[in-house]
Amino acid sequence: MTEPLQRSQSPFRSGAFRFALVFAAVFAIAAFLMLSMVRHQIGHYAHKAMEGSLTSETATLIAEEPEGLAGEIRRRMGATNGAAFQYLLLDRQGRSLVGAIPQATAHEGWGSVVMREHASTPTDPEGPERLMTLGTRLADGSLLVVATDGFDVDKVGGHMTRFTILWATAITLIALVGGWMTGLIFLRRIGAANAAIERIVAGRTEQRLPMIGLAPELDDLARNVNRMLDRIDGLMEGLRQVSTDVAHDLRTPLTRLRQMLEAAREAAGREETDAGIEIALAQADQLLATFRAILRLAQIQGGGRRTPFAPVHLDELLRTLIETYEPVASDAGHLLTADMVAGAVVKGDADLLAQLFANLIENAIIHTPSGTRVSIEVQREGDAIEVVVRDDGPGVPGAERERITRRFYQVDPSRSGGGSGLGLSIASAIATLHEAQLTIEDALPGLRIGVAFAQYSGTPENL
Amino acid sequence: MKLLLLEDDDATRVQAARQLTAAGHVVEACATGPEAIFMATQGDYGVLILDRMVPGLDGLSVLKALRAAGVRTLALLLTAMDGIDDRVEGLEAGADDYLVKPFAAAELIARVNALSRRPPMSDTAVTATIGDLTIDRVKRTVTRAGQRIELQAQEFKLLDYLIQHSGEVVTRTMLLENVWSFHFDPQTNVIESHMSRLRAKVDRGFGRDLIQTVRGAGYRIDD
Numbered sequence: 001m002t003e004p005l006q007r008s009q010s011p012f013r014s015g016a017f018r019f020a021l022v023f024a025a026v027f028a029i030a031a032f033l034m035l036s037m038v039r040h041q042i043g044h045y046a047h048k049a050m051e052g053s054l055t056s057e058t059a060t061l062i063a064e065e066p067e068g069l070a071g072e073i074r075r076r077m078g079a080t081n082g083a084a085f086q087y088l089l090l091d092r093q094g095r096s097l098v099g100a101i102p103q104a105t106a107h108e109g110w111g112s113v114v115m116r117e118h119a120s121t122p123t124d125p126e127g128p129e130r131l132m133t134l135g136t137r138l139a140d141g142s143l144l145v146v147a148t149d150g151f152d153v154d155k156v157g158g159h160m161t162r163f164t165i166l167w168a169t170a171i172t173l174i175a176l177v178g179g180w181m182t183g184l185i186f187l188r189r190i191g192a193a194n195a196a197i198e199r200i201v202a203g204r205t206e207q208r209l210p211m212i213g214l215a216p217e218l219d220d221l222a223r224n225v226n227r228m229l230d231r232i233d234g235l236m237e238g239l240r241q242v243s244t245d246v247a248h249d250l251r252t253p254l255t256r257l258r259q260m261l262e263a264a265r266e267a268a269g270r271e272e273t274d275a276g277i278e279i280a281l282a283q284a285d286q287l288l289a290t291f292r293a294i295l296r297l298a299q300i301q302g303g304g305r306r307t308p309f310a311p312v313h314l315d316e317l318l319r320t321l322i323e324t325y326e327p328v329a330s331d332a333g334h335l336l337t338a339d340m341v342a343g344a345v346v347k348g349d350a351d352l353l354a355q356l357f358a359n360l361i362e363n364a365i366i367h368t369p370s371g372t373r374v375s376i377e378v379q380r381e382g383d384a385i386e387v388v389v390r391d392d393g394p395g396v397p398g399a400e401r402e403r404i405t406r407r408f409y410q411v412d413p414s415r416s417g418g419g420s421g422l423g424l425s426i427a428s429a430i431a432t433l434h435e436a437q438l439t440i441e442d443a444l445p446g447l448r449i450g451v452a453f454a455q456y457s458g459t460p461e462n463l
Numbered sequence: 464m465k466l467l468l469l470e471d472d473d474a475t476r477v478q479a480a481r482q483l484t485a486a487g488h489v490v491e492a493c494a495t496g497p498e499a500i501f502m503a504t505q506g507d508y509g510v511l512i513l514d515r516m517v518p519g520l521d522g523l524s525v526l527k528a529l530r531a532a533g534v535r536t537l538a539l540l541l542t543a544m545d546g547i548d549d550r551v552e553g554l555e556a557g558a559d560d561y562l563v564k565p566f567a568a569a570e571l572i573a574r575v576n577a578l579s580r581r582p583p584m585s586d587t588a589v590t591a592t593i594g595d596l597t598i599d600r601v602k603r604t605v606t607r608a609g610q611r612i613e614l615q616a617q618e619f620k621l622l623d624y625l626i627q628h629s630g631e632v633v634t635r636t637m638l639l640e641n642v643w644s645f646h647f648d649p650q651t652n653v654i655e656s657h658m659s660r661l662r663a664k665v666d667r668g669f670g671r672d673l674i675q676t677v678r679g680a681g682y683r684i685d686d
Binding site for chain 1: 617643650651660
């Protein structure tokens with residue numbers, strides 16, 4: 001056993017907590033930006049509003065008779081309903097006639113002044129009051145200054161800042177606590193998954209990961225890992241099966257080889273010895289071929305890396321195979337015939353497909369008596385292409401048909417004709433790799449093996 | 464011819480070197496990738512025989528490195544892997560031939576000989592003559608002693624391959640791979656059936672057999 005898989009972790013180091021930290025930081029920055037923007041907008045609006053109100057108040061006062069202006073100002077200053085404006089009226093010589101704002105503001109145009117007498121108090125932490133002023137020279141040479149603090153921008157800004165800081169802090173804290181708790185839950189769930197993996201590593205391969213929860217994508221991950229484990233389990237089972245088969249089925253030819261070598265050793269003459277060795281060598285070659293076939297089968301079944309599939313013209317491939325096997329068939333006293341539709345194209349690996357059909361043709365030749373007819377047909381039905389290898393030989397009994405694609409399975413060892421017993425297993429594995437359906441049926445008489453593919457529907461220039 | 468053999472398994476290395484030496488070659492063997500690279504860049508070899516599965520720097524990497532360094536010496540990869548992808552990968556890496564373990568000594572020797580005398584493609588003449596047999600690769604005709612011989616497409620390819628390697632042994636596997644593009648062992652006598660038909664057409668009735676069977680190894684065409 002290597003290092004343990006589970007590392008006990010603090011929730012503060014969990015991914016969830018880190019996410020929470022990041023989100024809290026993002027939130028704080030966003031809140032700060034929003035506050036600045038809102039403050040700026042409000043300030044701008046308030047400024048415009050004050051300018052507007054000062055201009056209209058000044059216009060109203062100028063409209064008064066000049067001799068009644070001071071009286072009007074006094075009247076307005078005396079009004080108790082929340083005086084929005086303060087005033088200053090200077091005569092032509094610059095003497096103050098009426099008003100309560102400092103002389104410093106006595107100039108034409110816009111200005112501002114800070115009223116020192118408004119000291120900061122606990123209820124008004126903003127401190128001294130800032131006034132905006134507008135001075136206007138009247139027709140008789142006197143100067144009218146109107147001031148207002150009509151909209152206390154700074155005060156509102158201060159409130160907003162406090163409010164935002166308070167909430168940003170609260171939400172950051174909530175995010176951190178939430179992140180810590182999520183992290184804790186997350187770690188527990190992951191811990192359960194890790195514990196399951198520990199058990200699998202320890203050899204209990206039937207174990208599977210529990211659903212992690214919290215998020216559908218995590219459950220998908222657990223589900224996919226479980227599917228992967230199922231696949232690995234299947235492959236392991238296959239491997240165990242192969243080992244058993246190999247051990248079981250190669251014992252016979254190895255024993256035979258040993259007997260031949262013994263016989264060769266005890267042979268009387270040199271010629272007999274040579275003949276014995278010759279036979280033993282052929283036997284060894286046969287064994288090696290079987291091993292190669294086993295390895296090849298394992299490779300095909302394993303899937304794994306392979307050359308990319310390309311369009312394959314089945315009729316051309318089969319025509320070449322028929323040309324190859326026609327002499328073999330006629331030497332064995334068989335008749336090989338073909339009946340094919342043109343333009344049957346499938347996506348696949350031409351080398352492997354050649355092996356698939358070669359195996360089927362060879363089986364039909366090896367396992368049937370002389371005089372048997374073997375036909376190769378390519379049929380098309382809609383989008384499906386079926387290649388059929390049919391013989392009118394003795395056929396295979398129903399119960400056996402299920403089993404003949406198994407490794408080393410031989411219906412009648414006495415009729416095996418030197419086959420390794422792997423031909424159909426390899427054919428079946430190649431069909432599976434090409435997502436093709438291999439069917440074995442009674443041909444009445446004989447055997448019908450069909451391989452149904454999906455027609456390749458690529459563009460002609462790909463072919 | 465001088466051969467370089469990279470093989471990490473001592474028994475296999477000694478055995479293969481002995482058999483190749485017996486077949487008239489000079490063999491220099493090594494057991495690691497870096498050694499092979501050093502020797503191949505320093506020495507003048509006819510063929511490099513590289514085992515693909517060597518611990519550390521394997522045969523495939525050695526071959527890629529040599530090809531990248533501009534070493535064009537013919538190379539034969541030995542491998543225990545027999546996947547189609549493995550073969551393609553080997554050939555893409557710059558191998559000229561590929562032999563799957565375990566192999567018979569005759570197979571290795573035949574392939575090394577075939578490689579060392581491989582004619583460059585441009586040298587494959589339009590016509591070739593063995594004794595009184597002439598093959599025309601463009602018209603796809605065969606004549607012997609002035610008589611036209613009709614061959615099937617695969618018989619023609621088979622004869623053509625034998626003639627390209629005339630005087631050398633060609634093995635069953637070489638024929639399967641190069642004439643039929645079969646990368647698997649057929650369970651039936653594909654080669655024998657075609658060979659007997661070819662012989663019936665090319666040799667029968669001409670007094671002297673050009674195509675010979677080399678017991679335990681394969682076939683050879685010779686005048």
